[in-house]
Each structure stands twice: as C-alpha cells, then as structure tokens.
Amino acid sequence: MDNQEFEERDVVIIGAGPVGLFAIFECGMLGLKCHVVDALDHIGGQCVALYPEKPIYDIPAFPEIEAANLIQRLEKQSEPFSPIYHLGQQVIDIQGLDGGEFLVVTSKGTQIRCRCVIVAAGxxxxxxxxxxxxNIEDFEGKSIFYSCRSxxxxxxxNVVVAGGGDSAVDWALSLCDVVENLYIVHRRGKFRAAPESVRKLDKLCDDGVIxxxxPYQLKSLEGSDGILKSVIVSDIDGNDRLISADILLPFYGLSMDIGPIAQCGIEIDSNHVKVNKTTMETNIKGVFAIGDVATYEHKLKLILTGFAEAASAAxxxxxxxNPDVEMHMEYSTSKGVAS
Ligand SMILES: Cc1cc2nc3c(=O)[nH]c(=O)nc-3n(C[C@H](O)[C@H](O)[C@H](O)COP(=O)(O)OP(=O)(O)OC[C@H]3O[C@@H](n4cnc5c(N)ncnc54)[C@H](O)[C@@H]3O)c2cc1C
Structure with missing residues (x-):
C-alpha cells in the first residue's frame, strides 16, 4: 500500500486513539467517509499503548470499562462507515491544494487527497x-528491542530487561520461563510496577529464576554487527558490572512528539494545536483538531471531552x-446508523 494515491475521501483523521475512532462514527452519521492514519501499528492510542487492562471509570454509562474494551467498542461503533486505516505510518505533511483540498502524506509515502483533515493526534x-x-542504533531490531511481539x-x-515500571516487570515475568538467563536492571531498589507483579518478581528472584x-544503570554495550555480547551497567559509585547478554529490552516508557504536524502551518501552542472551541477549527480552514492534541482555554484532557469535540468537528x-446546505440537527434515534 506504500506510495499509492488513494481514492479521495471527505476526511483524513490523523490518530486512531479513542477520539479519532469516535470521529469516524460522528463523520459517518453525517455521510462523511474517512481515512484514518496512525503511527502505531494498532488502533487505540494511549488506551491500548499505555494502559489496555486498566479500568476507566468516567466514560458515561460505563461504571467501569477496561481501556482495551472501550477501544474494541469504538471500533465496532465506527465499522458501519467502513473507515480505511493506514497504520504504522506517521503523517509527515499536510499540503493545501488548489480548490481548498488537502494532500496528506505519510512516512511510508502514502498520499491521500481529502477535503478536510481532523487532527486527533493526542x-x-x-x-x-x-x-x-x-551505538545503540547498530543493535536496534537485532539485539535490542523496545517492544516484544512474541x-x-x-x-x-540471555536477556537483560531494563526499567522499573509495569512493562519491564511484566515482560520479565513473562519471559523468564523461555529464556536461558534473565536479568532485570533498574536504577532504583524499588520497582514502581503493580504491587502484585512486584511480589511475583521478588519471589522469582528469591527462587533464582530472575x-x-x-540500583544499576545501563552504561555501555559490547558486540559487533548488531550482535550483542554483553551489557555493562554501573552503580551510583561508578562500579561497573558486565552482564553476558544476547538481548537487551529497555522499557523506559513512551515519549510523544507532535512532530512534523507542527511544521505544516497549523498554529501550535506548547505542543498542542490551537482551535476555536465552538467549531474545533484550527487557523487553517478545513483543518480541525480534537482530543488531547487540541487546546483552548480551560480544556479538560479527558476522553469524554474528546468525544464531544469529535461531534462538534464532524x-x-x-x-x-456543504456551505450551501442548511444543516438540520437530527438525533441518532431518528436517523439510525446507515453506512
Ligand atoms: C495511564 C493513563 C490513564 C488514563 N486514564 C484516563 C481516564 O480514566 N479517563 C479519561 O478520560 N482519560 C484517561 N487518560 C487520558 C486518555 O487516555 C486520553 O485523554 C485519550 O487517550 C486521548 O485520546 P486521543 O484520541 O485524543 O489521543 P491518543 O489516545 O493519544 O491517540 C492519538 C493517536 O494519534 C497517533 N498520532 C499522533 N501523531 C501522529 C502522526 N503525525 N501521524 C499518525 N499518527 C499520529 C498516535 O500514535 C496515537 O495513537 C489516561 C491516560 C493515561 C496515560
């Protein structure tokens, strides 16, 4: 699908987090067809990438819902409108075309023409x-991985897991029964993962499994041609220790970067997109922003706020x-859900 130009659709939504997903539904209810682009290779944004199993308590009508479950439901809700997903690619450019249209370009060379853009980039x-x-780049994808597929x-x-949070501890627990040796390196004595996971980790350490x-930090790598031989760690007094290792898995969390979108002429305020909160429009006509990325006075960064913004943007x-068409507000109960 790389380097192709796709059929024109009404809207390109940048970001398949909860708010981008709900925007597909809101656009669909108004007869607008969407492409959806996400840098991650899965939908769900923060909910899936950061806290899939955590219960959320402030989604209306769900006293409690796991984040991943919320995303599954949002995906199902938008299904009737057949969104076209382009996952695993970052939007790197939004070009204004003659006639007020846009060309959205991704890091994989995908180009999509559209009439409006909704930025839901969290x-x-x-x-x-x-x-x-x-030289960490020399080992990436061969001996050093930032996520585990299988x-x-x-x-x-011989695997070294580095980090003290949930990902580091959960992967240490999960991998210890398949690897030869498993080491977990953390710069503090105390791990900040879920207490139950930390208890399991302590038990496996007591049993000599992990x-x-x-408190040690990663200091340097030894190896060549992408093949790791050892990881050197050091404590706060500068004492080094060499660990024979084939694999290093650093789990130091995810960073978020609004990145190239900020260079497309959209007005940015401290890494957020400024919008008119009554329309969700940015300074560029036809480009809208919703969800965590959108900012205005007294903005509440919540999923439910983003849902309302998605309706407003649609x-x-x-x-x-359709500037010449008079809009009649119609409830979903009268309209039904037709694709
Ligand atoms: C631990 C935790 C607990 C939380 N608990 C709650 C809670 O209880 N209630 C609540 O309301 N909120 C909660 N939140 C906040 C909530 O997750 C966010 O408000 C919500 O995810 C915002 O949704 P979004 O769709 O705007 O953005 P995101 O979920 O951040 O999704 C944005 C997506 O856009 C993609 N993207 C960004 N830039 C580009 C680009 N250039 N090209 C392609 N893709 C791009 C990203 O990869 C990402 O997938 C919590 C957050 C965390 C971290």
Missing part, C-alpha cells in the same frame, strides 16, 4: 524512550464541505 506520535548508549524470539537467550541488578466538517 500527545503526538508515540516512540520509545531510548537509553543514551553509544516470547519465542527470545527462547534460550536476577535483579539494582458538524463543522459537514458545514465546510
């Missing part, structure tokens, strides 16, 4: 926080595309 595109180690790729290996190396998009 805090920006996600990327891993990388430890500051010399446990099997690490079977029989070796805890604390109506603004409709008015933008």
């Amino acid at each position: 805090g920006g595109a996600f990327g891993p926080n990388k430890p500051p180690l010399d 446990k099997e790729q690490f079977r029989g290996k 070796e805890k190396i604390v 109506h603004s998009v409709y008015r933008h595309i």
Whole structure:
C-alpha cells in the first residue's frame, strides 16, 4: 500500500486513539467517509499503548470499562462507515491544494487527497524512550528491542530487561520461563510496577529464576554487527558490572512528539494545536483538531471531552464541505446508523 494515491475521501483523521475512532462514527452519521492514519501499528492510542487492562471509570454509562474494551467498542461503533486505516505510518505533511483540498502524506509515502483533515493526534506520535548508549542504533531490531511481539524470539537467550515500571516487570515475568538467563536492571531498589507483579518478581528472584541488578544503570554495550555480547551497567559509585547478554529490552516508557504536524502551518501552542472551541477549527480552514492534541482555554484532557469535540468537528466538517446546505440537527434515534 506504500506510495499509492488513494481514492479521495471527505476526511483524513490523523490518530486512531479513542477520539479519532469516535470521529469516524460522528463523520459517518453525517455521510462523511474517512481515512484514518496512525503511527502505531494498532488502533487505540494511549488506551491500548499505555494502559489496555486498566479500568476507566468516567466514560458515561460505563461504571467501569477496561481501556482495551472501550477501544474494541469504538471500533465496532465506527465499522458501519467502513473507515480505511493506514497504520504504522506517521503523517509527515499536510499540503493545501488548489480548490481548498488537502494532500496528506505519510512516512511510508502514502498520499491521500481529502477535503478536510481532523487532527486527533493526542500527545503526538508515540516512540520509545531510548537509553543514551553509544551505538545503540547498530543493535536496534537485532539485539535490542523496545517492544516484544512474541516470547519465542527470545527462547534460550540471555536477556537483560531494563526499567522499573509495569512493562519491564511484566515482560520479565513473562519471559523468564523461555529464556536461558534473565536479568532485570533498574536504577532504583524499588520497582514502581503493580504491587502484585512486584511480589511475583521478588519471589522469582528469591527462587533464582530472575536476577535483579539494582540500583544499576545501563552504561555501555559490547558486540559487533548488531550482535550483542554483553551489557555493562554501573552503580551510583561508578562500579561497573558486565552482564553476558544476547538481548537487551529497555522499557523506559513512551515519549510523544507532535512532530512534523507542527511544521505544516497549523498554529501550535506548547505542543498542542490551537482551535476555536465552538467549531474545533484550527487557523487553517478545513483543518480541525480534537482530543488531547487540541487546546483552548480551560480544556479538560479527558476522553469524554474528546468525544464531544469529535461531534462538534464532524458538524463543522459537514458545514465546510456543504456551505450551501442548511444543516438540520437530527438525533441518532431518528436517523439510525446507515453506512
Ligand atoms: C495511564 C493513563 C490513564 C488514563 N486514564 C484516563 C481516564 O480514566 N479517563 C479519561 O478520560 N482519560 C484517561 N487518560 C487520558 C486518555 O487516555 C486520553 O485523554 C485519550 O487517550 C486521548 O485520546 P486521543 O484520541 O485524543 O489521543 P491518543 O489516545 O493519544 O491517540 C492519538 C493517536 O494519534 C497517533 N498520532 C499522533 N501523531 C501522529 C502522526 N503525525 N501521524 C499518525 N499518527 C499520529 C498516535 O500514535 C496515537 O495513537 C489516561 C491516560 C493515561 C496515560
């Protein structure tokens, strides 16, 4: 699908987080068809990337709902409107074309013409926080990974997990039964993962299944041609320790960067997109922003705020595309859901 120009649709939504997903539905209810682009290779934004199993308590009509479940429901709700997803690619440019249209360009070379753009980019595109180690890029994707797709790729290996949060501890627990040796390195003595996970980690360390190396920090890497031989760690007094390792898994969280969108002429305020809160329109006619990325006075960064903004933006998009059509507000109960 790379380097192709797609059929024109009304709207390109940048970001498939909860708010972008709900925007597909709101646009769909007004007869607007959407493309949806996300830098991640899955939908769900922060809900899936950061806290899939955490219950959310402030979604109206759900006293409690797991974040991943909310995303599944939003995906189902937007399904009747057949959105076209372009995942695993970051939007790097939004070009204004003659006639008020836009060309949205992604990091994979995908180009999509559209009549309006809705930026639902949250805090920006996600990327891993990388430890500051010399030549780390030489090992990335071969011996160093920032996420794990399958446990099997690490079977029989000497693995160093670095970090003290939920991802580091959960992956240490999950991998310890397939690897040869597992070390977990953390710069503090105390892990900040869920208490139950920390209890399990302590037990496995007591049983000699996992070796805890604390308080140590990653210092350097040894190896060549992308093949890791050892990881050197040091404590606060500068004492080094060498760990024989085939694999290093640093889990230092994700950083978010609004990135190239900020260079497209959209007015930005402290890494957020400024909008008119009555229309959700940015300083560029036909470009709207909703959800965490959108800012205005007294903005509440909540999913439910983003949902309302999605409805508002969809109506603004409709008015933008159909300036001569008088809009009649119609409830979903009267309209039904027709694709
Ligand atoms: C631990 C935690 C708990 C939370 N609990 C709650 C809660 O209880 N209630 C609540 O209301 N909120 C909660 N939040 C906040 C909530 O998750 C956010 O408000 C919500 O995710 C915002 O949705 P969004 O769709 O605007 O953005 P996001 O969820 O951030 O999704 C934005 C998407 O856009 C993509 N993207 C960004 N830039 C680009 C680009 N250039 N090209 C392509 N894709 C791009 C990103 O990859 C991402 O997938 C919590 C957040 C965290 C971290």
